[in-house]
Amino acid sequence: MVAFNSLFGLGRMAVGLLAAAWLMATPLASQAQDNKSVDEMAAQAQRALQKGQPREAESLLRKAIEAEPTRAELYMLRSRARDSSGKFDAALDDANKYIELEPNDAFGYLNRSRIYISMEKPESALADATKAIELEPNEPDGYYRRSDIYKEMGKKAEAKADEDKADQLDRS
Template sequence: MPARVPCCSKCHCSILLFAAMLLACAPGAARAQAAGPSSLSTKDPLLSSATRAQTAEEKVMTGIESARRGAHEVAVRYFTEALQSGGLSRYDQGMALKARALAWFDRGMMEESLKDFTAAAAILPSDPDVFHNRANIYLKMGRNAEAQADLNNAQDLYFDRGSLWLEKDDLDKAISDFGKAILLDAKDADAYLHRGIALKIKGDLDKAIQDYTKSIDLQPDATAYSNRGNAWLKKGDLIRAKADYDKAESLDPSYPHTYFNRSQLFLQQGDLQSALQDINKALAINTQDAQAYAARGDIYLRLGNAGQAEQEFKKAQAIDPQVILPQSSTGGPPPTLGAIQ
């Protein structure tokens, strides 16, 4: 993986305020359109006071519903009552401030919105939407230096959050956040690379190749070339895959994944000796790669050396008991192990 390391904290989202997160970036009219029909009719602000919200949770949900309907003044009142009630957790306070800031913004009250976004930022320092929205307010106020600082912070946080979604295999959210990072910095090679990885895992190989290519254009490195090689390999274009793997090796001979991936290409071509040479290189660099030991065992099986293959499988399982072994180790035909994502 690239040198850029995600730094975002564990994703924390209460059920109560999940809907508020959905309102974070869209303009007021778009939010109202996207919200769909109300599911909170018994707490509608237009009903009598006897049916109105009482708990802090109800007040926040009614505030969200009011904002969806365009009743931003009513929304502010409910968010304020919820915040003053003392019934919200620290995190939910931050989310309520964020939601109220959006309601202030939709009312055209920039100072109040800025104050709430600033208070929310102190509670939710890893939430990119807070800084992105506050940057828009700074821009409207002509405070360009502060806006740029917030945009830079938001861009990094979108990347970090996208990386977290990628680790959790939530590919759509990862793709969305990497896309937001790219919108804020069209020269972020890492964001293109990581979005490409998510797209490749999702199976959208053509778009993945486009992102890998953009990353390479911005910052050629072994990781991008090796990952693009994987996409070409998945598409069955062995010539382009081999060219990308070779380029990755020339850029960084110490990157082990290139050798692992190229060994899979050689397996598809039936060149077992070249596959073995590459997997040996991968393991010389990273001696703790369980999947590489399993892959080497697969190669030995294909070469007819069952004894050596069994030793490789034992090494793989000693490192990772959950490692995927070739079917041939249990009597089935030896498949080609998948290239890394």
């Protein structure tokens, strides 16, 4: 009788494990489908931006973010779309969310720097360009951005130094 109960217990455990595996696999398959559709929406949004249709891109990205709210690159892309549409405060919100999710990505700070330029906040733009350079000192884009900001601020020597550094990095 003990052997039967042991076998019966093992049988129930096996059925339970199979059921658990099936229940776990179902959401994974669904999640894989969701990832694919989010990837497609992101690709469509990118194409819309390239065609000069930032509002279409923003709409697609809203849906993508609803499906996957922790995918940082979606916020980066939507911030670009919103910046292109003149929705600077909303663009800044998305840029901040991207940086929250990816605090060590220099391009997040360069993106937010561009938005600050659109908002005519040169000091904030300068701080973000400098942060991008700190994170990626061998990336010329940070120096080019900071050079442009310095030019706008009338700081010709600083602008020239950063432009020279960016050109040097581009050549190497």
